[in-house]
Each structure stands twice: as C-alpha cells, then as structure tokens.
Amino acid sequence: MVSKFDSFLTLQGICVQLGTFVMTNISFWVTPGEIVGYLGHNGSGKTTTLRVMSNMVRPTAGTIRIGDLDHRADERAFKQRVSVVNDYHNAYQNLTVKEVLAFAAHFQPGWDERWCVQVCKGLRLPLEAKIRTLSKGMHTKLGIVMGLSPRPQFLVLDEPTAGMDQMSSEWIWAVIRAWVDRGDLGVLVASHSLSEIVDQCSRVVLLEQGHIADQFYLEGSEDKVADLAIVLKEATDA
Numbered sequence: 001m002v003s004k005f006d007s008f009l010t011l012q013g014i015c016v017q018l019g020t021f022v023m024t025n026i027s028f029w030v031t032p033g034e035i036v037g038y039l040g041h042n043g044s045g046k047t048t049t050l051r052v053m054s055n056m057v058r059p060t061a062g063t064i065r066i067g068d069l070d071h072r073a074d075e076r077a078f079k080q081r082v083s084v085v086n087d088y089h090n091a092y093q094n095l096t097v098k099e100v101l102a103f104a105a106h107f108q109p110g111w112d113e114r115w116c117v118q119v120c121k122g123l124r125l126p127l128e129a130k131i132r133t134l135s136k137g138m139h140t141k142l143g144i145v146m147g148l149s150p151r152p153q154f155l156v157l158d159e160p161t162a163g164m165d166q167m168s169s170e171w172i173w174a175v176i177r178a179w180v181d182r183g184d185l186g187v188l189v190a191s192h193s194l195s196e197i198v199d200q201c202s203r204v205v206l207l208e209q210g211h212i213a214d215q216f217y218l219e220g221s222e223d224k225v226a227d228l229a230i231v232l233k234e235a236t237d238a
Contacts, residue, residue, distance in 0.1 A: 007032055007067065009082065009154045009186060014062035016048055023048055023210040026062070030154060033183040035176075037197040037218075038190040039228065040207030046190045049207075050158055054084045066153070080110060084156040085147040097134070097142060098127040101149075108150040116149040119175075123168050136163030144172055157189045161196065173200060194228060204228065 014026035023045040030036050040046055051057040053064055055075055064071040064078075071078045092100050101120075105111040120127060123141045126134075134142065140163050147155055155176070161169040177200070179185035191197055197204065198218060206214040206228075216224055 007153075009064075009066055009188070011049070011053075011064050012062055014049065014052060014064065015060045016045075016052060016057060017060055018048065018057070021045075021048070021210065026207075026212060028205045028212065028215060030186040030188050032153060032186045033180060034203065035180055035187040035189060035201045037201035037204040038188055038207070039197065039204060040213075044207040045210045046207060047158065050084055050156060050190070053082065053156055054086065080108070080150065081153040082156065083147040083150060083152040083154070085143040085158065085160065093130070093132040095131055096128055097125055097131065100131060100142070101127075101146065104146050105149070110150045110152075112149055112151050115151075116145060119145050119148070122171060137165060137168070140164045141168060141172075148175070152185070154186045154188070157187065157191075159191055160189060161191075161193070176200075194225075197228065198225060 009030040011029070012027050014023070016023040021043070026045070026049060028036075038046055038049070048057060052059050053071060055072060058072075066078065066081055068074075069078045069081070071082075092103075095103070097120075101116060105113060105116070119125075123145070125138065125141050125145065129138075131139075131142075140159075140161065144157075144160065147157070161172065164172070176185065176187060180187060189197075189201065201218060203217050204215065204224075205212060206216075214224070218225060
C-alpha cells in the first residue's frame with residue numbers, strides 16, 4: 001500500500017553547524033498542490049536550508065526525502081523531482097542565456113523545450129545576451145525558467161520575484177498557481193514580501209535563530225499575519 005507521504009517533500013530533523021551558526025531539528029513537509037512560505041530574519045537559516053536541499057551543505061543529522069528517495073543517496077533522481085532556484089548572478093558569466101539554457105537542458109531528461117521557449121518570449125528574456133550583462137530582474141527570470149522547465153514535482157524559491165517588474169511577477173505567479181491548483185506542483189518559497197506570502201501561500205513555516213518557531217495555516221490566522229509583518233520588516237531592515 002502506497003502512503004500519502006510518498007508524494008510529500010519531507011524534511012525531518014535537519015541539523016547543521018557552520019562555524020558558530022547552529023541549525024537544529026528543522027522538520028516540515030510540502031505537498032503537491034500547496035505553496036508554503038519559509039520565513040525568518042536574515043541569518044535564521046533559510047538559505048542554509050535551501051543549500052542543504054541542493055546538496056551544497058551537508059547536514060550533521062536528518063533527512064530530506066520524497067517517498068523512498070533521499071536527497072543525498074539518490075541525488076540525481078531527487079533533483080529531477082525538486083528544482084531549487086539558485087542565484088545565477090555569479091554563474092556562467094561568459095555564456096549567453098541561450099547557452100546556459102541548453103547546458104541545463106542537457107542534464108534534465110524532463111526538460112520541456114517548447115515551454116521553455118514560450119516562457120522566454122513571454123518574459124522577454126534576451127537569449128543572445130551574456131549572463132554578465134543581465135539585470136537583477138533578468139537573472140531572476142532566468143532562474144525561474146531554469147527551475148520550471150524540467151517540470152519538477154516541487155519548486156523551491158528564494159526571493160522569486162526580486163528585481164522583477166510587476167507584470168512579469170504576476171505572470172510567473174499565474175503559471176505557478178495554475179500548476180499548483182492542478183496538484184502538479186508543490187512550492188516552498190522564501191520571501192521578504194508580506195503581500196507575496198499572503199497572496200500566494202496557504203501555510204507558513206517560521207524560523208528563528210536556527211530552529212522552527214512556528215508553523216501555521218494563513219487562513220483564519222489574522223493575528224499571526226500581523227506578527228509576520230513585523231518579522232518581515234525586521235528581516236528587511238537587518
């Protein structure tokens with residue numbers, strides 16, 4: 001019998017030590033068909049968690065799984081189902097956008113080339129431009145295209161619309177929302193935008209100094225949403 005948890009992206013007991021920074025017992029899940037906000041002050045552990053998921057940081061304890069797939073032991077299969085959108089500002093500086101996309105497609109058997117081309121046109125992504133010449137917003141658009149083109153089961157986003165114009169931001173979220181509403185995609189999003197979190201997320205995981213301080217559904221949690229505004233403002237000001 002297949003458990004419903006076989007389709008969940010599950011973090012269980014993740015612990016990390018990087019110098020003086022310690023992250024302990026990070027445990028939560030994301031299901032296909034939902035968007036989860038991942039929030040906290042700068043330095044609380046959001047980026048570290050994403051780096052663990054990308055296998056860039058090795059945890060001292062804990063697991064990240066989708067069913068029987070482990071993010072380290074089954075790294076290749078895991079990454080075919082989970083896209084973590086990274087910062088491309090310092091990567092592939094001398095390549096063009098078109099070359100970077102072709103390079104990524106070569107390693108992604110599920111890459112949807114027709115969809116990729118359509119999205120690049122819709123977002124006016126300059127395919128012949130060198131990566132080093134792109135604006136922050138264009139880097140963000142490229143990251144989203146690279147994250148979605150393999151048609152993942154889960155998408156992990158860090159500040160997904162940073163530097164992006166409002167029209168492009170709305171378009172991207174409409175695409176993501178359509179996939180989520182069909183149950184084809186689960187999303188974990190770290191953002192400093194309260195409106196983005198409230199508008200897009202159904203649930204929030206709140207980090208504080210390397211541990212989970214709270215988890216709650218946004219519906220019916222008006223008082224906690226008000227508290228989120230304070231957390232996000234302090235995170236932005238820090």
